[in-house]
Amino acid sequence: MKKKDLIEQLVSEIDSGRIRTLGIYGHGASGKSTFAQELYQSLDSTTVNLLETDPYITSERHLVVPKETPNQKVTACLAVAHELASLQRDILALQAGMDVLTIEEPWKASEVLSGAKPILIVEGMSVGFLPKEFFDKTICFYTDEETELKRRLARDTTVRNRDTKFILASQQMRRMQYLQYYKETESRADILIDQSDDKFQIKTKII
Structure with a gap:
């Protein structure tokens, strides 16, 4: 199944009411x-909210360190780096029909998500740490280290104004913490997608 086919299937499931909250x-x-x-662009924008979870990654990560590797900073691969209680509150608010003001980021202004919209897509690393009951379906992505670094260099230097040297220096640590702390979340997804070598391969049976 190609990416286009999966998007078409998800749009169909959303339009039919089978999916109201999707976690990516x-x-x-x-x-x-x-x-x-x-996926969001393929849907009716008057009926769907896209809640990005990057703003729920705390900026105070320097206050804690991984127990097994005390010489390392905490990356977003650890649950402790996420404001999960706040994220759960906002998801429940939207599901209950209440408006939510998103958190401003340096590269994106805050906006109001309307609780009147029946469909919610929640996207970001934080989703992997949330109870699966929050979602009607979950999709998890992963890729190989080389592809990850290539994408990180392209995105973070242009969109997030990060320094190339910092990205290169932190890549090994990020990958190690991913393997140690985050990879296990992949087994809980309904759909697992491998984008290594810039390909699109579905690794689990479509539910």
Whole structure:
């Protein structure tokens, strides 16, 4: 199944009411945000909210360290780096029909998500740490280290104004923490997608 086919299937499931809340997650630069945007653009914008979870990653990560590797900073691969209680509150608010003001980021202004919209797509690493009962379906993305680094360099230097040297220096640590702390979340997804070598391969049976 190609990406286009999966998007068409998801649109059909959303239009028929089988999916009202969809969770999309994966490690950094795995391709989840691009997919979420493509799906969002394929839907009626008057009926769907896209809640991006990057703003729920705390900026105070320097206050804690991984127990097994105390010399490393905490990346978003650890649950402790996420404001999960706040994210759950906002998801429940939208599901209950209440408006939510999103958190401003340096590269994106805050906006109001309307609780009147019946469909909710939640996208970002934080989704992997949330109870699966929040979602009607979950999709997880992953990719190989080389592809991840290539995408991170292209995105973070242009969109997020990050330094190339910092990205290169932190890549090994990020990948190690992904394997140690985040990879296990992949087994809980309804659909697992491998985007290694910039390909699109579905690794689990479509539910």
